[in-house]
Amino acid sequence: MGENYKDNSIKEKVDQEKKVKQELKEERTNQDKNLSKEEQFINMLEQISPRELLEDVSQGNRASTQDLNLIRNIMTEQKLSPGVMNVLIHYVLLKTNMSLSKPFLEKIASHWKRKNVESVRQAMNLAKEEHQKYMEWTKGIKHKEGNDKVTFEEKYIYSLYNRYGMKEEVSREVIEFSREINQGFMIYWFMNRVAEFLNYHNAQSRNAAQSLLRTFYQKYIDPFGRS
Structure with missing residues (x-):
């Protein structure tokens, strides 16, 4: 009889916990119903991680390692909080045709840091206030490669920055290496392979790039000779 009493007591405790959890869930649901859509959106951005946001907007597809x-x-x-970063991600995706433009993200993030943005609401309000300014920034980013005064070399450097966040001094080493190996020519498929190699090994300076390029030469070019 003692065992039955103990089992019943445990069951009642579990049932009570379930009831409390259900009541709390219903209370939160009712609270959400009373919130405006903007407040609900703010709550969501405060509660989920940037990874979850990316996967949500991409319909459940896994976020890429690069992103x-x-x-x-x-x-x-x-020094942005996850919630503020979520606002930035959402804003940039909406304004750049669902593309995470690295220069655009970095420029706005730097601006928010200077403005001491610490909350989701602050970030959303500032994005609204500075919308026109931000759109001018993205126009400059989008049209940089289309500017006739920009050389092919500068276009390629910009493309590596946009793709990998590669520093200019490292990108220039890629170009010079191609010219050295390919009789003075910028061979794009070759440079892309070299750039991928440097990015994989996280080259962050000219010296690091030069050292890695010597390795690349010894591993992939020297064994086969140069044409």
Whole structure:
């Protein structure tokens, strides 16, 4: 009889916990119903991670490692909270045709850091206030490659920055290496392979790039000779 009493007591306790959880869930649901759509959106951005946001807007597809690294680096460098970063991600995706433009993200993040943006609401309000300014920034980014005064070399450097966040001094080493190996020519498929190699090994300076390029030459070019 003692055992039955103990079992019943445990069951009642579990049932009570379930009831409390259900009541809390219903209470939160009712609270959400009383919130405006903007307030509900703010709550969502405060509660989910940047990874979850990316996967949500891409209909459940896994966020790429490249995008996650980009977001992590910006959050670390600019000291943005996950909620503020979510606002930035959402804003940039909407304004750049669902593309995470690294220069655009970095420029706005830097601006928000200077403005001491610490909350989701602050970030949303500032994005609304500075919308015209931000649109001018993205126009400059979008049209940089289309400017006739920009050389092919500068276009390629910009493309590597947009793709990998590669520093200009590293990108120039890629170009010079191609010219050295390919009789003075910029061979794009070759440069892309070299750039991928440097990015994989996280080349962050001219010296690091030159050292890695010597390795690349010894591993992939020297064994086969130069044409």
